[in-house]
Amino acid sequence: MTVADQLQAAIHAPGVTPLAFGLAFVAGAGHAVTPGHGKSLAAAYLVGSRGRVRDAAWLGGSVAAMHTLSVLVIGLAWTFLSLSDLIRMQDLTRWLELAAGLLVVGTGLWLFRRHSHSHASGHSHDHHHDHGRRPGLLVLGASGGLTPSPAAFLVLVTGLFLGRAGFALLLVLVFGAGMAVVLFGVGLLAIGGSTVVTRGARTHAALRLATRAAPLLAAAGITLFGAGLTTVAAIQLTA
Amino acid sequence: MPLRGRLVGLSCALACAAVFALPAPAGAHPFGDPQTVAIAADPARPEVVRVRWKVGGLDDLTVLGVALGLLPQDRVLLDGAVFYEDSDAKAIGPSPAFADYLLKQVTVSSDGQACAGRVTAPDDLAGGGASIDYTCPAAVEVATVAVRTLTDLNPAYHTLATGPGGARAVYTSDAYSHDWTLGAVDAGSGRGAALQLGAVVAGLLVVAAAAVALRRRVAA
Numbered sequence: 001m002t003v004a005d006q007l008q009a010a011i012h013a014p015g016v017t018p019l020a021f022g023l024a025f026v027a028g029a030g031h032a033v034t035p036g037h038g039k040s041l042a043a044a045y046l047v048g049s050r051g052r053v054r055d056a057a058w059l060g061g062s063v064a065a066m067h068t069l070s071v072l073v074i075g076l077a078w079t080f081l082s083l084s085d086l087i088r089m090q091d092l093t094r095w096l097e098l099a100a101g102l103l104v105v106g107t108g109l110w111l112f113r114r115h116s117h118s119h120a121s122g123h124s125h126d127h128h129h130d131h132g133r134r135p136g137l138l139v140l141g142a143s144g145g146l147t148p149s150p151a152a153f154l155v156l157v158t159g160l161f162l163g164r165a166g167f168a169l170l171l172v173l174v175f176g177a178g179m180a181v182v183l184f185g186v187g188l189l190a191i192g193g194s195t196v197v198t199r200g201a202r203t204h205a206a207l208r209l210a211t212r213a214a215p216l217l218a219a220a221g222i223t224l225f226g227a228g229l230t231t232v233a234a235i236q237l238t239a
Numbered sequence: 240m241p242l243r244g245r246l247v248g249l250s251c252a253l254a255c256a257a258v259f260a261l262p263a264p265a266g267a268h269p270f271g272d273p274q275t276v277a278i279a280a281d282p283a284r285p286e287v288v289r290v291r292w293k294v295g296g297l298d299d300l301t302v303l304g305v306a307l308g309l310l311p312q313d314r315v316l317l318d319g320a321v322f323y324e325d326s327d328a329k330a331i332g333p334s335p336a337f338a339d340y341l342l343k344q345v346t347v348s349s350d351g352q353a354c355a356g357r358v359t360a361p362d363d364l365a366g367g368g369a370s371i372d373y374t375c376p377a378a379v380e381v382a383t384v385a386v387r388t389l390t391d392l393n394p395a396y397h398t399l400a401t402g403p404g405g406a407r408a409v410y411t412s413d414a415y416s417h418d419w420t421l422g423a424v425d426a427g428s429g430r431g432a433a434l435q436l437g438a439v440v441a442g443l444l445v446v447a448a449a450a451v452a453l454r455r456r457v458a459a
Binding site for chain 2: 001005008012072076078079080084088089090154157158160161162163164165166167169170173
């Protein structure tokens with residue numbers, strides 16, 4: 001029995017148990033570890049913009065918040081507004097993936113523009129990232145949480161059908177917290193790795209070059225990745 | 240730079256690579272609609288209970304077609320993956336085996352007496368589902384509807400059910416029978432959900448406000 005199946009069983013079981021919340025957390029963390037959710041993108045972004053621990057926390061939080069909102073809106077529309085008569089969930093997912101891809105492309109292009117601007121105006125590299133970092137991070141996080149996880153969607157919809165909407169929403173929130181913790185951890189790893197490289201750059205010319213090129217590489221990587229996501233979603237939609 | 244620092248950096252990079260390179264789980268189910276049934280009265284015939292069954296993910300339809308012998312066995316790939324094709328619904332919909340399956344897995348009784356079902360050949364099985372009319376011996380007030388579709392293939396399947404007056408229930412392999420009051424008027428099914436969701440959101444806002452207030456106090 002998978003964690004998702006156990007979570008389903010938990011919403012059917014009477015009472016509100018700590019076990020159910022534990023399962024939701026583990027399912028959320030497990031879901032975030034699977035490919036997607038902008039993990040590599042966010043890592044690239046954090047490295048490219050020399051992110052800090054606080055930025056990693058913002059990243060995890062924005063994915064979780066967007067995912068919870070997405071599950072709630074789609075779950076309510078599916079249950080009460082006959083959303084499935086308008087569009088199949090699989091198609092809706094692909095549209096959301098397309099939107100997420102476009103958001104990522106937008107962030108990549110915005111990074112390029114910011115990089116060229118900061119060079120044109122002759123700013124030093126050390127201070128100009130601090131305030132401009134967050135919007136891109138939040139957009140990346142939002143694109144990572146836009147597509148609902150099947151398990152979380154099913155928990156919410158089942159809760160709505162069983163008359164346990166409040167409990168179901170709490171489980172979806174904890175599921176999001178599980179996702180957030182994994183993404184926060186990935187962000188920390190990326191920051192830790194890039195800090196070590198930056199320190200090393202004081203002594204090695206090659207590393208110094210790599211550090212200088214990192215923002216540009218990150219912008220290019222994010223744009224290309226976003227273009228890839230958008231293309232895959234578009235192909236699936238037209239297929 | 241000390242060697243230890245470099246080792247830490249290297250292990251960070253390796254850990255990152257491990258996290259990003261995890262393969263997709265082969266058994267992951269794609270995001271799709273859950274299986275549903277809608278139960279309704281027939282205004283013109285008080286002895287009839289109408290049940291509309293609709294598959295969830297379309298690949299479930301393919302799995303069912305293979306299980307009923309209507310589609311070749313090799314449609315289920317070696318790794319268990321199944322890909323739905325439009326021709327599947329056309330092969331399954333009009334077949335007697337499918338109608339028999341529905342009548343066996345979805346049963347209706349009223350006042351302890353079984354009602355005889357008749358499947359209407361579906362025009363659009365994938366999009367609109369299949370409709371079954373159950374004719375009971377007398378006018379129906381409360382219908383006992385049992386749904387066991389797909390749970391014979393995998394007990395993890397659930398069916399989300401809607402009934403008259405906005406009533407809702409979930410069918411599982413354990414809870415496969417529910418009673419439905421056909422003449423029920425809408426009791427405001429969305430109101431309870433709105434209240435519960437509103438309470439959770441309000442609770443969240445209180446927690447967020449408290450966190451902001453606490454931070455301000457610490458900062459001051």
